[in-house]
Amino acid sequence: MPDLPVPAAMDSPVPVRPGTDPAEVLHRIFGHTGFRGRQEEIVRHVLGGGSGLVLMPTGGGKSLCFQVPALCREGLGVVVSPLIALMEDQVAAMRQQGVAAAALHSDLPEDQAREVRRDLARGAIKLLYVSPERLSFDNTLTRLAEHPIALFAIDEAHCVSQWGHHFRPEYRGLGMLAERFPDVPRLALTATADPRTVEDIRVQLGLQDSPVFRGGFDRPNIFISAAAREQERAQLRAFVKSAGDGAGAGIVYCGTRAKTEQTAEWLRADGHDALCFHAGMDPAAKRDSHRRFARGDAVIMAATIAFGMGIDRPDVRWVCHLDLPKSPESWYQEIGRAGRDGLPARALLLYGAGDIALARHRIQESPAMPEQKRIERARLEAMVSIAEAATCRRKILLRCFGESLEGDNPESCGACDICREPPKLFDGTVPAQKLLSAVLRTRLNNGSHFGLGHVVDVLRGKLTPKVAQFAHDKLKTFGIGTDLSEAAWKGVARQLVARGALDVAIENHGELVPTDAARPILKGEEKVLLREEMLTARAEPRTTRAGRAAEPAMAGDALFDALRAWRKREAADQGVPAYVIFQNDTLAAIAERRPEDAEELAMIPGVGRSKLERYADAVLRVVRDRA
Template sequence: MQDYAEPVEVLRRVFGHPGFRGLQEEVVRHAVAGGSGLVLMPTGGGKSLCFQVPALCRPGLGVVVSPLIALMEDQVAALRQQDVPAAALHSELDPDEARAIWRDLDSGQLKLLYVSPERLTAEYTLARLDAMRIALFAIDEAHCVSQWGHHFRPEYRGLPVLAERFPRVPRLALTATADPRTVVDIQRQLGLEECPLFRASFDRPNIHIAAEPREAERGQLRRFIRSAGDGAGAGLIYCGTRRKAEQTAEWLCQEGHDALVFHAGLEPAAKRDAHRRFARGDAVIMAATIAFGMGIDRPDVRYVAHTDLPRSPESWYQEIGRGGRDGLPAQALLLYGAGDISLARHRIGESGAPEEQKRVERQRLEAMVAIAESATCRRQILLRCFGEEAPEPCGRCDICLNPPRLFDGTVAAQKLLSAVLRTGRRFGLGHVVDVLRGKTTAKVAQFGHDQLPTFGVGRDLPDAAWRGVARQLVAQGALDVVVENHGELVPTDAARPILKGEQPVMLRQDLVAVAGGGRSAPASPVAEGAMADPVFAALRDWRRRTASAQGVPAYVIFQDRTLAEIAAARPADLRTLGSIPGVGTTKLERYGKAVLGVLRDCE
């Protein structure tokens, strides 16, 4: 493929976009001129173009460091659809395939090479690259190099060799989620301290975020999927354990969904199969642990749910950022419980990590708790974790759409804490609530707790409300849950001033709200119109069949946004079709007549 000198021409001709977005052009022109730097850009913000376009503009080979084989294969498939000579070099290639790639590299036939960090830093690979002209190095998922990053990968620590071995070759490090501490560490590890930092806004306004106490998990998920799914796009459900992921996938299948499971305990072949099915399916749901998702390229993930509290805002934002990469509306739901918070705190305290790392992990966990229990705009709190201040509430998260009211819950907190103390600090929440509500259960009678002064003092609140009081006391640090010992409730030192009346406790008024009753985000006019349009449906059906015949993910043919634009414009000729963003010269030549045929059949 020829080298183009002008980035805008590459963008238009190869990728079918009329212009760059946000910081893209600044990054691209810096790299084309031979500059290095760190790029912070949210998932779906167009990071790939920041290194793909310069690689096509500069003479030589663009080398992209990527941590996942499935991600490499998806990106290579997408580039080949645009007639860009690209290949992926990884451990699953058989010897003949690997030799063929090296022959193409030696002959200069490739423009982009995707490679794992351990393969790239092997002396054999470095020696072969020494003899080639390198356009640039792109280090994708750069947070993996940092000990503070949420997906630290030790093999990334070998990448500083690139600056030493290829000092005149530009290096771009790119990541979607990094807090200020991680940014500094990435720059130090990769020798980018003196290079520019390109920081885009982390805000993803098309993702509606919501959080709810986990009361009836399957019912909450059922309602969420029904409201957030569009009948074609994919969904992600993150679970805290492998067993929970398997159970979630199983009951979703029983309810008629095309559901898959993914976790680190699966055999490599099963992981690859699940990843490919997710990438190439239609309305498929992936129930997974955090082992799944880094670098997910599928643009039409319409919803992401978490059934357990994530360990940090970084990991949570990385995971929900896999929704709505095409810019169309997506929804994120966080379900959490008091046990999640206590268990996470205990794990940090009992880990063998250095004290400084424990301190940072505690800070991140408490920031995540603050987001979950927030009574103000969740997006503002989330962005603040990345050093970004949103001047006004977003108006689109569940808190902005349904603002909760606070009330003085000091008396309720005192009642609950007193009940925990008087029952001996060795019972779970269910028993304590039975005592407060005055229920003479067999267990209450067995231990004589119906004779306590606290028996029945909480009849004014329903069970769900008392669970909410307990959960918020855990979030505020006044109550602990010993998860490994049957969920025993234990007051902390912070409970003393509450019991003495020295510290008021403000609680949310919506404690008794029905879980799952929040308003969903309003869909964009493009999305609403497209989903109801039979032409759009016909185009998606054609795309599905075309992708299946080629054995590639559907989105590498055309993304939903492009199909929606085509359905809305109803072009009658190739020239008009070629002017629609996302089509491009190569795809116009390859698919133009077929698309026009679909449109004619819909008339």
């Protein structure tokens, strides 16, 4: 296994005296003039010795909630993080800020691990990132107990909960921190947790008596849309063309490993720089794909959900799902990897009736306990309701997290496809009855059913060899559906599957099987409202909550492009992701203000003392060259 890259060399650490006001640390180290949202409240709570749970959306600034108090308090800040790539990137970012940071994890070569332990013993580390496995391994806790501890931060805290979407059994042992270090503040942080998961996190980490800081889950800069998966490649091609900016990255989430490889292959054939990522890949190949993505190239990553936590790249411009996620929590976290820089981003979900049926089947056949199955089924149905929504998708999504839309119109977000162009609803009771009747009448004597294609042929009066073989042209339902197209009938079927009136027998060649919920529809006791189907995925313009079109800041500006090119070269020389040098919004501000000296450069958000000392000459040279 090749050695992991050593984080960029750090100049002498920027000194922070314990007790320094957090606002001064925020400005001097991180280059920001003020906190956002509830950040300052959380920071001052921890400074006072308090523990708590922080719920903030991806890109909402969770890291500052523990980084700032760790620097202001006496002792070592310990951050428990689940992924090696995440730790490496965060350590590199901290060292860029002039913070003495290091990481301990299982893939760290032994000579580097010894060096970290030596630095730890002599008090030369201020912020230590550690995996949960390593925390309980090799007497790490005993070593930590020999030093004053400023705080413990448990990042991606949903991994603690068995109800969470990325449960990690090794996280369950972190409850012992409250027992072994009762006087040390513990801050758990996550971007996605429904009410059940929140309570489980609090119980597992001993935070029942500590406050929960909710920063709001809404990400209005992400335009969300969903469509029936009709022509997958054509739909994805159209989305990539409209959503990409030519400089940022995109992610395509696929349901299987094989599909990631196939998708990356045809995207490359289309001329895109596409990679694949899944758990079955060689570890070295996975690290290479992840680092190519992280370093700032304009790449497309076709991946399973194994490409999950640890994606800190801020300029991901779009995320597309080619298969239905298993829960709103999973989907929200995955689309939340777009637009972390606060600039407009896009999310598209493509799905089919088979996705819904397969997910239901997997839950039913899983060895999980009945209560776990019930919860998973409820989460899946919530995801189906988002996909099949006829009203604001964002409103339904936020409801899953116990929140509601804010703003002038609590019924419309203005930044989803439904709000942009509301679908037309029609009384679909008769088409639903026709389709359900055709499914029942084509049933064989042994109880077997037929798939959707055959049922649609019967409805549309298409005398195929199979229809003739089973004499289904003699049925009363033969030819009663010529008023609807084949695609429209598929839409009716998918919506009936979504509402639970039809099931798809995955284990038996996709047979359509009516459920008990079909009975009141057939008897005329239940009205069925259906959406008119959109047969192609339209390319909606990126919008803000106000509904105005917006593009990534400064895209195409000569100075901005020159600054980005300089950043890419600098990051490559140091072996770190480009965004840890400067984020796009900082480069955009530099391009807009065109500072003439270091004093003016220091006034730009994101330019802290360490970065000013390190990069001022080079940045000002680029600005002067484009004057």
